[in-house]
Each structure stands twice: as structure tokens, then as C-alpha cells.
Amino acid sequence: MSENTLTIDGKPVHFEDGDTIMEAAIRAGIYIPHLCHDPELKPQGNCKMCEVKVNGRNCSACTFPAAEGQKVLNNIKELNENRRIIVQMLFVEGNHLCPGCEKSGNCKLQAIAYSVGMMEYRFPLIYPKREMDTSHPDILLDRNRCIFCEMCVRAGREVDGKEVFAISGRGIGNHLIVNSPSGLLKDSLLEVTDKAANVCPVGAIIIKRHGFEVPIGQRIYDKKQIAEVSVATEKVLEEKVHG
């Protein structure tokens, strides 16, 4: 085997120096499920959806450095069952009423739930009381659906160069706050073209006045598995960002 090679589920994968396992996988067109990773953002490792086994040890693929000869297991029963538990946890933690949600069909949480065969909540619903922010002319923030992936937080800081979102609170009391004197989105620097306004994997940040342009049933993940979509779009982005 040549230098800079690891294997994922037995398949040899080349990696660049400094790559994480996720970056190597994306480049090689292999899908490791993820909710808080985006090639354009600094990896943070909070959702734990991308947990893989590296030489027998559980690691987050999006933050763990790739190294020569690693044997990575990804698409195996045990890990996919863990992934199902994570989506179930995220579903009961927030208030997700998919049939009435504009993100339905384009939502990564929902798509992963389908792909790992989630058929029930499994855990009792927590029913948190969370606030909605409808103040912005173009953008809606519905905290009921937030999964704390911090993609909007990082996108603002790292790509848009603005401080808009942040996580406040602790533990199950975590909540998303907005950087403006009133705490409302309308008084923040957020614009509809910002990455922060478009990066949310779920229906917590929604662009207004585009609702139901594409009918439910014909949306992204209604037609294709998330693995396929992810590989197709993120490989391009990964190569653009990290070469």
C-alpha cells in the first residue's frame, strides 16, 4: 500500500496530511453520516453522528486525525444503531412536527432518521418550551427544531465574518441566542445571503417566502438517499476548500 492510506470498512482510502477521517472519506466519496460537519467550517464534533471505530476505539470521524494504516469501521450494525439512538434523542429533545415543517424532505435529521430505520421515538418526549423569532423580514428562527449543531454559529464567525448566533445556557438548558441589542434577529447583522442563514441542517432557520415552492414529496431527500446527496455535493465543496 502507498503512503497516506487508511481503510474504511476494508476499502483503501487515501488521505492528505492534516486530514480528518471525515475529510478523507468525503474526498473518497464515502459517506459517514454527519449533522454538524460542513467542509467549509472548522470541525467541532458535537452531534456524535459520525462516530466510527478506529482500530477498535470509538472516535468522531469529523475531528479525529487520519493516520497511516488506520482501520476504520463505519457502516456497521453497532454504529448504525448508535446513530439511530442519536436521531431519536434529537427528536425527543426538541419539538419536531415534521408534517407541518417547511424543511420536511430537505431536512438532514429527517433524512438520516429514514436512512437508519428510525420507526419510533423510543424515548419519552421532553417537550421543551422554546422561543420563536419571526422578527427578521427574510429569515425565521424556530428554536423548537434546533439541534445545537452550531453550524450557524460557526458559519457566521468563519465564513460571513459576523457574530450572529451563539449557544447560551448549559446542558439540556442550552439555547440559541442572537447577537443584537434586542436579542432579536431583525436587529442583528444576519442577511439572507449569509451562510449562517442557509446552513441549518434542520428547520430551525428558514428563509421566508419560499415555503412550499417545491411540494413535499419532490424534495431532495424524498428522491434520493442522504448518502448519495451528501457524497455528490460535499466532495466538490471539500475539494474547493481544502484542495
Place this chain on the structure above:
Amino acid sequence: MTWSESKQEKVLAIVSKHEIRQTRLLQILREVQDEFHCVPKNALEIVAAELGLARTKVEGVVQFYSLLSLEQQGRFHILFSDSITDQFQGSRGLMDYLSAKLGVKPGQTRGDGKVSLGFTSCTGLCDQGPAGLVNGHWLSRLNESRIDRIVDLVEREVPVSSWPLEFFHVEDNIQSPGLLLQSPIDQGEALKQLVREGFEEIFMEINRSGLRGRGGAGFETAWKWRFCAEGPEDYSGSSLADKNERFVVCNADEGEPGTFKDRILLNSYAHQVFEGMTVCAGIVGAKQGFLYLRGEYLRLRPQLEAILANRRAKNFLGKSILGRNGFDFDIEIHMGAGAYVCGEESALIESLEGKRGVPRVRPPYPIDRGYLDQPTVVNNVETFAAVAAIAAYGGAWFATQGTDKSKGSKIISISGDCERPGIYEYDFGISIAEILMDCGAENTLAVQVGGPSGGIISGKEYHRKLAFEDLGTGGSFMIFNKKRDVLEIVRNFTHFFAHESCGFCTPCRVGTTLLKNEVDKICDGHATSLDLVGLSSLAKFIKTASHCGLGQSAANPVLGSLSHFPQAYKDRFKDVVFEPGFDLDESLETARRMSARDDPWAHLEQ
């Protein structure tokens, strides 16, 4: 609303006292909280503007730490420890008593703004509880008559500084000193040895001693220091390694309920702890050190500052320590503000930088990239105390005690059901049975070794030994007798983790709350045997999938009790297969009101 100029001045003065440094954010907010009994919105904005931080960053920090609050708290803010040992000593009942007398509920501030009440995870006084804090100062040995006097002082608005000293009296309570506690070093003894023998030689002594970290994980201290000294990568001795600044941090967060041995070391052996830090600084080449002192240990701060000043005066700190050129080192005290997770070394470093205490992704480890991304050694208080003794007396003095894999002694803090709670120091290898005998424990049902994150053991295992290779502990040793209910213990610990989870990762953030709800359901008698299956698979998942040690140990109380005390669970089960997690009858309440019915047919029995 405009804010009075004098208030603005106060906030500005606090910020400038801290040299307008972002790393001091948490320290600044603590002082603001002290001044206003909350962090007022206006103050938050001034602090953010002065430090050049987004207001959201400041708010995120306030909302992370339990001892800070956006809501107005009382001029007297009284917290009771909610540790299980305090609960078993009647703390909840005392809180009810206090709450009734003052006319305010826990978690609330009285209308006149005079007083607010609440609970806190642990105050580090489990051997002299029930304990609490008033405006951040320890209250020990609470009882009804003491509470009567407290109520009187509060109502007359007597400032805490004028309260009877006996209320704050905290004893070291050393019941059985051993290797370290029996032979404290003379001030400066270790440093003189260091300067005389040379850094390399003393490092070899530490290596020879076999010392392993006393904070819990038991990593070899000499190795940690070597990695830090060598720098982020193997530059093979090239000058690149020298470009990095290095830091030495003493972890005095001591947040594990039932652990209070660092309190004693800092109260009576602080010279030795600081000396150990200075030895470390000499060896790894650090110029700056920090003592990260848990917020609940505020009372120790003035005396610790005085000891630091004394050491500076003697040139045990400062420039060219003991005349050795280039040996410069000083120590700063940073206060925590009520967050157990900040004991985790990378979360502690985030907190030192003035941020939310969220554990970092590892690798890189602190020895490569720690404080301000520079190589940093983090060691426990007791580790540093041992280091100083080893530097003074030699590695062999230490290594001949203990077991092969666990050299030396361990200081443990004993609380719970025994005659003589307090501090005990043993050579590693002592059996649990011997310890129980020493402290006068009878009729023992279970021992919790290592606090909530450790493990519960039952009678069959009292022959087991205290050692890294058998039962490891950071120092917590809680004893429960046969009158205690195991599930109440599990419930307390499970609530603790849910309260202390930082919330960064899904398994721990959501999982700890689900565990808590499930254990509540069992304790309240609403569970069936079916719940058990789900409980143990949930627990195992949280253990393997969480980001840091907090999540990875949060399910230990459930898993440990399931395997050691399965009967405790079965006794609580209902005889049906399924039981809903909610009260069926209560759910009908709204419908009853709407239909104006309350006849028997409008009710459901569960």
C-alpha cells in the same frame, strides 16, 4: 433605561482592575455578580464593549456557570448543598424549614429583594454538613437553631462579614495522616533541592517515585511533564520547542461530590502545593502558573493570596527564583463559578481563558496545546503536594510505599454513615474493609468509591483494594448504611450529572436528562420491568458515545447499581408490563374542566 453613572463606574473599575483582558472575563463577571447580586444587562453590555466581545459571548458565559445569574438574586443568596450525604443528613428538610421561615421558595428571590434560596451540587463540606453557602461563603453544620439565627440576621440585614464566625468555621478534620500529611516539607526545601541538584536530577527523582496523577485518571506525572517540556511535536531537541511558552495549572476544581481533600491541602499545606507547581515550572520551563480554585472555595482565597505574597517576598516566586538565572515563575489564582465539568482539564483551560467550560476535542492534548494553545501541564492539588515532597525527600522515599503499580499514598475524604468522617491518608493497597473499620462504619450497605463518577461496591467486595489497578479514586469515599435506599443514591447522582452536563454533545446533553427522567419514574413507582431493558441500553450508549469524561461516567450510578443491587429496582416495579411515563388521570384534567365534570367516569385509574 439609563443606568446610573456610579453603577457604570463600578463596572468599568472591575474591568480595568482586570486589565481589560478577555481571559479575565469569568473573573470580571464574578465580581459584577458580587456587586449587583446578578449580572445586569447593562453591566453585561459594558463588559462586552470594553473587552471587545460580542454580547452573546458574555451572556453565554453567564448562563453557563451556576454561580452567575442574569436574574436578580437576593442581597443574601443562600445555597444548600444537594450532595447525597447532605441530603441524608436532612438538608432538604432544613431547606423547607428555612424556606418557610423566610417566605421564599428555593430557586426564587423574595419580593423585597433581600433574600434568595437555591441548591448547589456540592460545597466540599460533606464531612461537616449539612452545609451551604451564603453569598459564596461556607456555612457548615446547619441545623434548625442555626437556621433560626441566620433568618434573624437576614431579616435585620446584618452584612455577612459581621455574622458569627462559628457559622463559617470549617475544620480540616484530619483523622489519620499518612506519608504526605505527616511529613510536610519546610518552606522552600524542595526548591533549594531543585536549585542545588539541578532540574534534570529532580525530574529523575519524580520519575523514580512512580508518581501518578491524583485527580482520578492516574497518568504518570513525569511522563506528562516530559511531553510538555519537549513541546508539541518531536522536534528532537531543536530550538523550535523553545519557542513555545508553557503553563502550569493546578486543578483545584474539586467538584466530585464527596471529595474535599484538596480543601485541606489548600487550607493547611498550600505552601507545599505552590512549591510543587514551582518545581514543575522549573522542569518544564513555564513562566506562568494558575491555581484554578473552585468557586465554592472562595473563603480560602485571601489566605492563599497572602501565601503567594509571602513566597514572592522570599523569592520562592518571581524573577530568578533562589538566585537561579532564568528561573522565573509566578502564580495567579482563577476562581471557578460553579461547574463540575470545569474539573476536566480541557474544559478547565477554556474556563481559564474566560470562556464557557466546554471540553475541547482531543487530540491535541493540553501538553501539546493547552492554555492559549501553548503546552500546558494540568495536575491535581495532591499531585503537586506530592511532587514537592518527592523533590525534598527523594523518589525512593515515595516509591517504597504503596503497591507496584500505585506507588505512595492516597488522601481520601470520607463522608456518609460512619463515626468519624474526615480526611484519611493510606498507602495504596489498603482494603476497603480496613478503611471502614478505621472510620467506624457499621452496617454498611454500600461504598461509593470515587464519587458519582466512580463506582458503587457492596459487601462482597470490601476485600478489594484502593489502587489504580483495583479501585481508583480521586478521593471521594462515601459510605451508606443499611437504612439507606440505593435508588435514592442513584437518583441523586443521576440528577447531578444532568445538572452538570455542559450540553456540547448529543449523547450526554440529552442522555443525562433521559436517564434522570427514567430513574425518577422508577423511584416514583411508575416503572415496570420493561423499563429496565431500555434503561440499561441507554446507559451503555451514553457511556460509549459521549465527548468527555463527564458523559462517559454519567451512567455509572445506573450501571453499577443494576449489577450490584438489581433487587432494589425490582422492589419498585409495578406488576404490569407497560406503564406510561405520565399520569393518565392528570392528563384528563383540562378535559374535565372544559366539560365541567368530576364524576367517577371522568377519571381513569392507572
